[in-house]
Amino acid sequence: MSARRESGHWPSRRNGTLDWLARESVLEPYIDNLFGGTCNRLRADGIPLDRATLHLRTLHPQLLGATITWRPGMQDAEIDFHERGALEQPAYLNSPVRALFEGAEGIRQRLDLEHLREGPTFGIFADLRRRGFTDYLALPMRFTDGKRHASSWATRRPEGFDTVDLLTIEEMLPILAMAVEIRLNRRIARNLLNTYVGPRAGERILRGEITRGSGETLHAAIWNSDLRGFTRLSQTRSRDELIDLLNGYFDVMADAVLGQGGEILKFMGDGLLAIFPLDAPRACVRAFRAARDAILGMHRFNAARRDRGKEAVGFGIALHRGDVMWGNIGAASRLDFTVIGPAVNITERLQELTKELHVPVLLSGAFVESCEHRDASLRRLGRRRLRDIDEAIEVYTMVDGETAVSD
Numbered sequence: 415m416s417a418r419r420e421s422g423h424w425p426s427r428r429n430g431t432l433d434w435l436a437r438e439s440v441l442e443p444y445i446d447n448l449f450g451g452t453c454n455r456l457r458a459d460g461i462p463l464d465r466a467t468l469h470l471r472t473l474h475p476q477l478l479g480a481t482i483t484w485r486p487g488m489q490d491a492e493i494d495f496h497e498r499g500a501l502e503q504p505a506y507l508n509s510p511v512r513a514l515f516e517g518a519e520g521i522r523q524r525l526d527l528e529h530l531r532e533g534p535t536f537g538i539f540a541d542l543r544r545r546g547f548t549d550y551l552a553l554p555m556r557f558t559d560g561k562r563h564a565s566s567w568a569t570r571r572p573e574g575f576d577t578v579d580l581l582t583i584e585e586m587l588p589i590l591a592m593a594v595e596i597r598l599n600r601r602i603a604r605n606l607l608n609t610y611v612g613p614r615a616g617e618r619i620l621r622g623e624i625t626r627g628s629g630e631t632l633h634a635a636i637w638n639s640d641l642r643g644f645t646r647l648s649q650t651r652s653r654d655e656l657i658d659l660l661n662g663y664f665d666v667m668a669d670a671v672l673g674q675g676g677e678i679l680k681f682m683g684d685g686l687l688a689i690f691p692l693d694a695p696r697a698c699v700r701a702f703r704a705a706r707d708a709i710l711g712m713h714r715f716n717a718a719r720r721d722r723g724k725e726a727v728g729f730g731i732a733l734h735r736g737d738v739m740w741g742n743i744g745a746a747s748r749l750d751f752t753v754i755g756p757a758v759n760i761t762e763r764l765q766e767l768t769k770e771l772h773v774p775v776l777l778s779g780a781f782v783e784s785c786e787h788r789d790a791s792l793r794r795l796g797r798r799r800l801r802d803i804d805e806a807i808e809v810y811t812m813v814d815g816e817t818a819v820s821d
Contacts, residue, residue: 431455431582435589445470445597449482450490452590457486461579462571464547466491468555468594469511469564472602508537510552514564521552524574542568549574551583555591557598563591612677614691615740615751626749629741634689635701635733635781636757637676638765639667639708641684642728660684663727666711673707674700679752685765689738689753698735698784705731705775705812712774730768734761734778760807763800767809771795779808 434455442448445468453466464486471479478498484491506512510521513536525539526548542550547568555563567583569575575583607616641663648656667686671678675697676690690697690704708731716726736757744750760778768776782792791813797806 430459431586432589435586435593439593443597444490445594445601446482446490446493448593448597449590450484450488452586453484453491454489456582456586459582461582462569462575463567464570465542465566465568467564467566469514469566470594470598471515471561471563472598505537510536510538510566511564514552514554515562517562518552519554521550522580523550524548525550526572526574546570548572551575551580553584553587555587555594557591557595563594565590611751612679614677615679619751624742624749626742626744626746629739629743632689632738632740632753633692633736634738634740634753634757635692635698635735635784636738636753636761637671637686637688637690637701637704637731637733638761639686639729639731640765640768642730642769644684647727659727662715663712663729666715667708667729670704670708670711674704676701676704680750687753687758689740692735692784698781701733701781702777702785705733705777709774709812729774730765731775732761732765732768732777733775733781734764735781735784736760760800760803763803764807764809767798767800771811773811775812777810777812779810782808782810 431452435452439448439451442451449466449468453463456463456466466484468482468491469479470482478496478500480496481494482491483494500506510518513521521536523539525543539550547570549571550566550568552564552566555565557563565587567575569579604616604620607613607619611619641660644660647659651659663684664681664686668678671686671688674690675694676688678686678688680687690701692698694700708729712729719726734757736755738753738755738757740751740753742749742751743754764776764778768774776795777792792810793813795809795811798809799806
């Protein structure tokens, strides 16, 4: 659909919105600010805009994309996120958005004039008509990676959009698309970094702290956990069953750590490494609570497995406290943002000791001393030697966790 093709000539163009997008929109860091500012300036330019939306697809492990909606009186637009099943919902299947995603070049529909209704009838048309809208326009937004996104524009003006209105929106859209793409790519980068390295490390990488060897010393509670018997299971279970087991197990552990404010650094096969920086309030107490949450979560996880006729699985969690070097480590062309240091090694060896002692959780004496309170549910196991560690350390376990599967 082209206003130029409809009219056969070039109508005069209102430049206020285009000038703002080209010169001043750089001050708007987020898409909702940007889109709200764009729509408000379109109205100031005389476009009778009463509703506008953007429909964006993104890269996210849980979300498919988002709809951004603006209405008069809103400074910033509203954002609604969509989970991956949204593409199977009737609202999407019978929508102009689907048509645009699949290649339509534009959809224009007068909603109030029966004799001008032509082409597909989408579900949103009746809804907008009931709400007093008279004219609807949907146009694709093309990004530089070739992906198609969607926009829609609607008015309640009795005569609908005129040719100049349509041309103004059509000419503004490529510039808006470029501005949206920049912000969406930044959001995607942050989402992916948060997913793969954690929010704290992700923010540092985005700030440009990417030189090998750069980092800082953190005083932290350190978490190391491991799934028991995975090597044996991998020899007797199918690939899909193993992946399902690992994902379910990691869901339990990750929910426990993240729910108490910890930061997951990496998944190591069937192991998990996380930290609770001690500059945060009550970090050791929250790490302790995370271990309890993990025990309860694994009880539920194993109960569900037994209900499906599957065997329960064991686990081990170790908590220690100490200084760690947190930063960029690795080869020149392949870096890892992680933690290293003696305290990390002690935590790993302490986790190994859970196998020998047949308990699901072990805490070092240094960790227990750092907690802001003493807990009666702890049981002292005495001084224990750890593999490749010179000095024996004090070791504790959780009394209320001793009945959990640990082997």
